[in-house]
Amino acid sequence: MTQTATATSPPAATAAAPALRLTRGQAQPGPDECFARLRSFRGPTEAFLAELLGLQAALAGAVAGWVFAAGSAEPLAATGAVDAASTARAAALAAGEASPPGPFRLQPLAGPEGPVTVLRLPVPVAAGADAVTRERLALTATLYGLHEQRLAAERAGAGLAVAAIAAVAGEEASFEAGALALAAALVDRLGPGAQAAAVGWPGRGGRVRVAAIAPLTDADAGTSAHQALAAALAEASRSPLPHTDPAAALAAEALGTPAAAAVAARPGEPAAGPVLLLGFDPARLDPGLAAARLAAVAAAARGPLALLARADRPLAGRLPEALARVAVRGGVGRRVVAAALAVALGAVALVPVPATVRAGFTAEADGARTVAAAAEGQLASVAVMPGDAVRAGVTVLGTLATDELRLERATLLAERSTHRREADDTRGHDPTASRLAELEVERLDAAIALADHRIAAARLVSPISGVVTSPDLHPRIGTPVTRGETLFEVADPARLTAAVAVPEAVAHRVRVGARGRLRPASHPGVSLPVTVTRLSPRGEATAAGTVFRVEVAFDRVPGWLKEGSRGQARIDAGHAPLLGQWVGPTLDALRLHMP
Structure with a gap:
């Protein structure tokens, strides 16, 4: 569809x-x-x-x-x-x-x-x-x-592009990583104008769960954005007619893009394979071409994702179903075995096992420096663009207008010359007048030095070596700036940390010094080891609910990781019984809403 x-x-x-x-x-x-x-x-x-x-x-x-x-x-x-x-x-x-x-x-x-x-x-x-x-x-x-x-050449190469996009899912070791890699590949490779993508997978009761979103957002389960994506995926999975508006219109609204295509691997069969949403700019990507390619990707990615989904299901999740089938269809001997296995499963569920806290993260610059205007004036020039490499004390980022300062300095020099001559002319016959003129020369010297300092400060020089991370200021050339206004930001790309937005319900389980792993959206198959360095004592209200900021330090920062990169974080949270990890969140939610 x-x-x-x-x-x-x-x-x-x-x-x-x-x-x-x-x-x-x-x-x-x-x-x-x-x-x-x-x-x-x-x-x-x-x-x-x-x-x-x-x-x-x-x-x-x-x-x-x-x-x-x-x-x-x-x-x-x-x-x-x-x-x-x-x-x-x-x-x-x-x-x-x-x-x-x-x-x-x-x-x-x-x-x-x-x-x-x-x-x-x-x-x-x-x-x-x-x-x-x-x-x-x-x-x-x-x-x-x-x-x-x-x-014509693009249409001829569309088959190869579809195969390459679908193949990225099978290259990952887990379903979560495979779905995230597929969503990222849809945005990067499906065609110019692709802006966002979502991958859905069928769940119990004919529902479709949101498996991955690219670019990554904070649309956690329960938020309006997450619900909108789930509604679009569900509509796409159950509608048997092609080219119907509801699913695509819901997808465009949920992804926040001008247009969208919504495709199910097998129309009308929710459990048959992935459901894909693609948001794009119709001025750069033909809607019919986008929908056709998306449908081909959905069909090609069905097999790899199904294998990953089955491999990802824990034994404890598959064993109850197997026991239920034995209890219903098996003989007395098999039922005894099933009962024994059920008892063993209950005992295992009480055994403490390693627990983790999952949340989204954002890479941030550590020790970034800002360059502000030293005085009021106008932005005269901008010499750098975002991403440009700069050197400490050498690279001029931009300049402020100095015409008025130079005119003021010329006026001060003329006054100084006048008072200097007056001091020389009166030195022999009027010592008092000569001294007053010399004092005025000293005052003007201080004023000239101040003007020189302000002219020099109009050259905005990078304080550290790194790359420019502030927005492009070329459109602001000629506009006024205020004293202390931040104009440029420079960060060292080799010094990155990450901020993890941990939901309030599990924030108490995170400790300073805990180990964790980060999976960036750009490289979902890579796991970056980190250590928790700081826990924020104050929560932050977001669309997904209250979260607490947890700062982590990388063991080693890869060269391809950039400031602003997002992904999923898993932080070790000690040990807890399997049963508590399975039903704990549900019980907490029930207790919270009980009268």
């Missing part, structure tokens, strides 16, 4: 206006820039045609333009001064009818059955200029052929 829906309104019959719009007095991108954009364009064909129409209209100096598909009177794209009458005349020309009156030009984009462009020029052009325009338009038409060839 495949469903797609977008959160935006559907396009009108005349399609959306192209990205390059003709507006009088508005600077249009140059031909070179437009050609470069179209050569690397990765969106759907309709959006490409809109971009191409904008370029053709700009090159021809047209006041209006349309793109028509073969045999259609409704344009795929339009730009400029478009009205019903001019659109009808352009459609007649595109259909091969007699040329309508007016300066219209027809420009084929492909073969006889391919789309064509119709441009309306403001005035007839000279013969020489007209030849140049035709040559330019013919050159732009070749870009459409390149776009079609690229789409």
Whole structure:
């Protein structure tokens, strides 16, 4: 089953206006820039045609333009001064009818059955200029052929991409890691524009549980975000009809993306395999292509995930079912054995075994330094981008405007020169006046030194070696800044810690010095050993409920781990009976809500 829906309104019959719009007095991108954009364009064909129409209209100096598909009177794209009458005349020309009156030009984009462009020029052009325009338009038409060839190549390689995405699940050692790797691969590899993904797996009673989300969020069970994802997965699993809106619309809302596709491995059979949700940008990824690829991934990943899910079920979870079958179907001897095994299982359930606390984590910079404005002024320049490497005391991150400070310094120098001459002229005959002038020179020297210090402080130099982690400040050039305002942040990538958001219900089980393991979303098959270094005494309210911040230190920080990376943490929490670990959370929840 495949469903797609977008959160935006559907396009009108005349399609959306192209990205390059003709507006009088508005600077249009140059031909070179437009050609470069179209050569690397990765969106759907309709959006490409809109971009191409904008370029053709700009090159021809047209006041209006349309793109028509073969045999259609409704344009795929339009730009400029478009009205019903001019659109009808352009459609007649595109259909091969007699040329309508007016300066219209027809420009084929492909073969006889391919789309064509119709441009309306403001005035007839000279013969020489007209030849140049035709040559330019013919050159732009070749870009459409390149776009079609690229789409064909992508469709040919889609099977390999699907197989590679599905294969990542089988490479992991546990179902949790396999589902998380599959969700991350869907976002990274399914196609440009993929923004978020979720993996669901059938549970008891026909329900579908949320097995993994990418990028990782704090949507723990019980939160509205988690419930929305579960509802979208359930709708996708039970609806037998393809291309139905409810599941895809629910998925787009739950994932927070403009559009989404929702796919079940076998429509109408909730226990047959994974249910996948993909949120994407429809301007960059064709919805039909996204849904088709997602369906292929769901079918290919069904086997590997099923094996991992079965292998992950503990013996204590499978044994009661086996005992129940023996008690119902077996003879007296088998029933005696089943009873003995049940007693043994009850004894085992009381044996203390290692316990762990699971929660999400975020990698943070340890010892990051900020660079603030030393005085009020304007941001004059920015020399770095996020991620740039910088050196302590050498790299200039940016500068503040110093025009007023330099003017003030020049004024102070002029005053100092005047008082210096006054002190020299009165030294012999008026000692008092000479002394007063010298005192004024000393005051001006201090003021000049202060101005020099403020001018030097306008150069914002990195205090440590590392990488820039603050947002890009180029858009703020020329805007005012206040004294003490943080402008840049620099962190050492080799010094990372992690903050684990432990739910309130299990926070009391975590101790300083406890060992743990982190699985980052970018490398779900890697387990990073850590040690708890600090427990926050104050809880933090989140959408998932109250959590306590637990700081952990890495034994060794891998080079690929970045600040802001997320994943799942498991922290050792001593020993507890199996029975308590199974039913403890349920009993705690019941006690909390009992009158």
